[in-house]
Amino acid sequence: MVKEVIPVLTQRPRGTADLLPGEVEQWKRLEDIFRAVSRTYHYQEIRTPVFEHTELFARGVGETTDIVEKEMYTFEDRGNRSLTLRPEGTAGVVRAYVENKLYGLPDLAKLYYVGPMFRYEKPQKGRWRQFHQYGVEVLGSEAPEVDVEVIAFGAEFLTKLGLKDVQAEVNSVGCSECRPRHREAMVEKLRPVADRLCKDCQSRLDRNPLRIFDCKNESCQAILREVEAPTVLQCLCDACQSHFSAVTELLQEVGVRFVINDRLVRGLDYYTRTAWEFTVPGYSTVAGGGRYNGLVAQIGGPETPGVGFAGGIERALLVLQEQGAAVTERSPLTAYVAVADAQASQTATKLLQELRCAGISADRDYQGKGLKAQLKAADRVQAKYVLILGEEELKSGTVSVKDLATGEQVTVARNEIVSYLSDLQNSSGVVEHDQM
């Protein structure tokens, strides 16, 4: 029979990834740390759907953002509803907040989430079509203390993760009053010299003038200096100005390492006032966040301020690895049952079951390997003990226990083997820590 090869059956969709054993441990570690920090900051987990009505993102994230214009995974379901795989986490959380009337609760909603996000983009280093974010949102307060809490949360998490040289870059993008004013000022200064700007910046001038500050083109930077284009910070209204001052003061108070970056822009339309990114020098941004005071009302809820941040798991892990701080773990094996004689296979199966029921991790060979090969296999998985069952042991009702680290071998009665290993395990401090 000719084997038919259908690539699609053995190829994952573009921009997706399989997390294989070995890598998954890293993810679990990150999630564990994130959850632990969430607990100490008193945030609660929320899980929202991975898809929402397309309109939510269009309205929430912003019609003119790249995400909405060209990156959404949008599809129609059988009821002709337009749905979209979530490209970010905030919109869904805010929707859930409104729909479930969490604003009726006596306290602020302090929420965290972890999960997959989707954006239709060309994959490249640290960028996927399905990627994963952890993030937090606080709804119901416009106090600068809350901005600071959220920034401190992020800084602490990234540090605990093991990332070195993490830095918070902080800016204020103003509010619905001062932002248009800044935009106008910039356009006014740059419009007359627009033809001298690079092609990208010419389109930025229409879409998001602030981004011109980000241009890597030196000539564009020169033009900015020449026309004395104002930064947002210079255009802040009094209220935004005092909010920003409070945030930076408190950050210092709390001891969060940060720098003010008055050119920092964020990609989503909903940000107001404080906006920040966590960067690691030499690498890309690992997380970003900001305040979004208009978003809840924007999607139809009561006027409610919010702040939040989110980071990419793939990116954090990537930087961690490149900094050489990645840790590798393997699930430990206490007992490898080796069959020295085919006659003993049945007994081995029984022994294996007893060990496992007693909470001792145990495995064996199923491929008919010779004893030597079994020892080798046990060594390779770094088993603590090899339990040998052969003709002799069968006859005498015993099992030979070999300690692979020391090479010592003892004979133990078969009906005592479980308690024997349990005792060894307890006294040596080896703990089986697979949780249910």
Add this chain to the structure above:
RNA sequence: GUGAGUAUGGCGAAGUGGUUAACGCACCGGAUUGUGGUUCCGGCAUUCGUGGGUUCGAUUCCCACUACUCACCCCA
């Protein structure tokens, strides 16, 4: 969406217009009879992403497609 590069066994990686496609790692087996990290010996791609074309002949040349990688835009 734009631009560039790559595509050889499980992994890494040579290679040539022409009968047998290096090598390393990994893996499997063996070095007399039931014992593991070393050493030695042996095994392991009728095949060089897919489909066409050029040619007497292509894994090596050309085209298309697909995938991957990197950069830009943008972002996590």
